[in-house]
């Protein structure tokens with residue numbers, strides 16, 4: 283976690299300063315696209331950049347700079363960006379990419395991909411007497427690479443109420459069938475990160491929908507189910523793993539429906555962890571799964587520290603074959619139910635989210651949004667019900683055999 287905590291460079295917290303009435307405070311602040319700009323003129327230092335946001339009310343905010351690639355990150359308490367589009371406010375070509383959205387409960391984030399090194403010149407929020415709201419101004423000045431490096435830092439996440447990764451000494455004891463199976467379902471993406479896009483729909487929504495249906499089915503079958511998200515919110519990858527650990531998960535199943543170039547991807551695919559996986563398609567998916575966290579400003583470099591205390595190799599040596607057996611069971615039951623699977627139904631990939639050393643973890647691509655046939659299947663309630671049923675059958679069969687093995691080992 284060192285990288286996350288290290289070097290808090292720029293922290294600006296502004297208390298609500300607007301003259302708004304008490305009933306305004308309950309509402310979300312909104313951004314007015316007409317009077318908001320990202321500009322390289324308008325009082326900006328020469329060669330610099332300026333963010334001018336017109337808000338319906340003042341909100342606490344903070345500004346930080348991140349590297350790899352260089353980004354400006356502005357976090358706000360409760361801002362509703364609905365209806366705002368980058369083209370409406372982007373008046374400079376020095377911003378390569380811009381994202382915004384909810385990042386965790388109560389907090390929104392705006393991330394601007396910068397074209398080079400800058401440092402913070404000015405950040406202020408002032409009441410706007412004309413609108414009764416507030417104007418937020420952030421100015422960046424061009425800087426040397428060294429000055430930028432010195433200014434880089436992620437604000438401490440403490441006051442986000444982000445669950446900190448658990449400190450772990452001992453691998454989790456494996457399930458023996460004496461208690462309900464604890465299944466953590468991980469609908470991919472969400473919030474600021476919509477995942478793959480298809481006409482009118484995106485992956486984050488599709489996999490959340492399926493996850494909710496699957497959770498219902500598994501619960502009715504007596505399993506304990508926790509979802510890493512239950513709404514359209516952003517959840518960092520490491521939080522997804524922390525949720526599984528905090529829940530005491532017996533199984534972690536990440537659900538996706540990504541897009542890949544035509545021909546590469548049709549049908550459901552089960553992915554298990556293979557750190558050395560070199561297949562081009564799986565590398566592309568791994569990059570895509572991790573990239574959202576990068577764009578959202580989350581530093582993944584602390585990922586492995588989280589589990590450093592675990593007797594990692596030992597746990598993984600036992601966990602990996604258990605995950606492999608579940609992958610086989612899933613592939614068998616999905617195919618057995620007559621559902622379309624990829625021609626290589628079980629594949630290895632280096633996905634961060636599969637790296638819990640002591641929780642069997644798999645990632646299921648339900649289908650690919652890049653495939654028209656998969657899109658049709660994913661929108662078909664009967665298909666989804668069949669898929670959920672196949673997953674239930676696989677989990678049940680696997681859990682029985684897995685518990686039998688656990689009892690045998692313990693004797």
Ligand SMILES: [Zn+2]
Nearest residue numbers: 470538539540
């Ligand atoms: Zn995905």
